Amino acid sequence: MSSNLYPSFGILLVDDEASFLRSFSLMLESQAGINHLYQCQDSRDVMQTIAREPIGLVLLDLTMPHLSGEALLRQIVEQHPEIGVIVVSGLNQLETAVHCMRLGAHDYFIKTTEESRLLDGIQRAIRMQEMRLENLEMRRRFLSDTLDRPEIFADIVTQDKGMRSVFQYLEVISASSQPVLISGESGTGKEAIARAIHALSGRSGPMVSVNVAGLDDGIFADTLFGHKRGAFTGADKARAGMIDQASGGTLLLDEIGDLSLASQIKLLRLLQEGEYYPLGSDRPKRIHARVLVATHHNLERKQRDGSFRKDLYYRLCTHQVELPPLRQRQGDLPLLLDYFLAEAAEELGRNKPTVPKELPTLLRHYTFPGNIRELRALCFDALSRHQGGVLSMEVFRRVIGRDTATTDPTAESDAPLFAADRPLPSLQEVADLLVAEAMKRAQGNQSLASRLLGISQPALSKRLKKSQSS
Numbered sequence: 001m002s003s004n005l006y007p008s009f010g011i012l013l014v015d016d017e018a019s020f021l022r023s024f025s026l027m028l029e030s031q032a033g034i035n036h037l038y039q040c041q042d043s044r045d046v047m048q049t050i051a052r053e054p055i056g057l058v059l060l061d062l063t064m065p066h067l068s069g070e071a072l073l074r075q076i077v078e079q080h081p082e083i084g085v086i087v088v089s090g091l092n093q094l095e096t097a098v099h100c101m102r103l104g105a106h107d108y109f110i111k112t113t114e115e116s117r118l119l120d121g122i123q124r125a126i127r128m129q130e131m132r133l134e135n136l137e138m139r140r141r142f143l144s145d146t147l148d149r150p151e152i153f154a155d156i157v158t159q160d161k162g163m164r165s166v167f168q169y170l171e172v173i174s175a176s177s178q179p180v181l182i183s184g185e186s187g188t189g190k191e192a193i194a195r196a197i198h199a200l201s202g203r204s205g206p207m208v209s210v211n212v213a214g215l216d217d218g219i220f221a222d223t224l225f226g227h228k229r230g231a232f233t234g235a236d237k238a239r240a241g242m243i244d245q246a247s248g249g250t251l252l253l254d255e256i257g258d259l260s261l262a263s264q265i266k267l268l269r270l271l272q273e274g275e276y277y278p279l280g281s282d283r284p285k286r287i288h289a290r291v292l293v294a295t296h297h298n299l300e301r302k303q304r305d306g307s308f309r310k311d312l313y314y315r316l317c318t319h320q321v322e323l324p325p326l327r328q329r330q331g332d333l334p335l336l337l338d339y340f341l342a343e344a345a346e347e348l349g350r351n352k353p354t355v356p357k358e359l360p361t362l363l364r365h366y367t368f369p370g371n372i373r374e375l376r377a378l379c380f381d382a383l384s385r386h387q388g389g390v391l392s393m394e395v396f397r398r399v400i401g402r403d404t405a406t407t408d409p410t411a412e413s414d415a416p417l418f419a420a421d422r423p424l425p426s427l428q429e430v431a432d433l434l435v436a437e438a439m440k441r442a443q444g445n446q447s448l449a450s451r452l453l454g455i456s457q458p459a460l461s462k463r464l465k466k467s468q469s470s
């Protein structure tokens, strides 16, 4: 089955009029890009088709020879409660509509309904069906704790449970056509995750990334939608936009939290209608790419404070993934060190060095504002200075020293360090507490603890001996 079918499940059109089936299929494909379609003109074949094909939604006529639509509706609801049914009938009778809904139909449309309303209803049913299938799949994955395609995540090194759940979730939503919102601090691997989503989707087209931060509205429209020749002064040639270039594949809009409000409206329209106009053209084009968006901002907060449109936020957040910062997945440090040092060794044509045992412990004390990208850069830096044997920790120490030197313990909180109504501890007591905490954080390693405290190792050793003897 081609992976560019939309939706991922089949939609069965049932009607006794061949001409209606033809025009309905054409309309669904040209107006909404719905191309995973099956047709049935003889009502007696419907149940067999459902048993044979991966049908998720049935668009059902009511008045047909042999079996009526109502009889079929009853059978489908009873035998395949997982399949959605929308009735599309010539009968404009309220009682019939109410009756069908009571029997279990999702929706009821008369054939003369305005095209856009009919399409809206069908798209709504597709989204509901996609979510229902995802929920079922999530439950299955949760119970079996498996990955179907672990090879797709081979470049994302982790043993973190949270990241593994993210992988499982991505496998579940890979077939969906809905956007995915990927958030996380800079360097946490958002683009790597986008590449995995693209690979999982099996789409044959390319993945195209656009950084939309700081693009003014005109440039945003031109970049995404492209233009016709003569659309504006200087447009001496027609140019395809990124949406066109990503056709059949995936479009990643990076730094979406920095998109201007004017461009947010354009993006919303694109996602809602699945159509866009190249600049200077009055003929709409359909988007044939799945949209992924990434940001280091908290979009929920941004929509609350009014700097990001609510409607766009809700459109984007059906599927979302939040990547934890590296400091919250410290268990990955040894694996990542190993991975990046091997990568650097290969790239620099060196032997992979031995990693000092204390290095992961040392790195646990660093906040890694640049996350995995920063760790990778540190590994490359350390290896380029490496002379052979055990890797020197100097490069890492320098950065960590800078970090702790600039750490102001009161910077993040206004809370007083000492309760105003309690006597102050003595200097000796505070010093003992600090020493104990540093030893705890350094997991008993005196050399590391002394660095955390900013004193020499002999000085720390002396203090420890003194407090043990007192």
Ligand SMILES: Nc1ncnc2c1ncn2[C@@H]1O[C@H](COP(=O)(O)OP(=O)(O)OP(=O)(O)O)[C@@H](O)[C@H]1O
Binding pocket: 155, 156, 157, 158, 184, 185, 186, 187, 188, 189, 190, 191, 192, 193, 254, 296, 339, 372, 373, 376
């Ligand atoms: N878990 C991981 N294992 C191995 N490499 C990783 C992992 N996560 C990220 N990387 C690497 O770290 C670097 C930064 O990752 P990436 O560009 O995906 O981050 P990002 O969150 O998109 O950053 P930004 O927000 O700055 O665009 C890349 O070289 C990527 O391949």
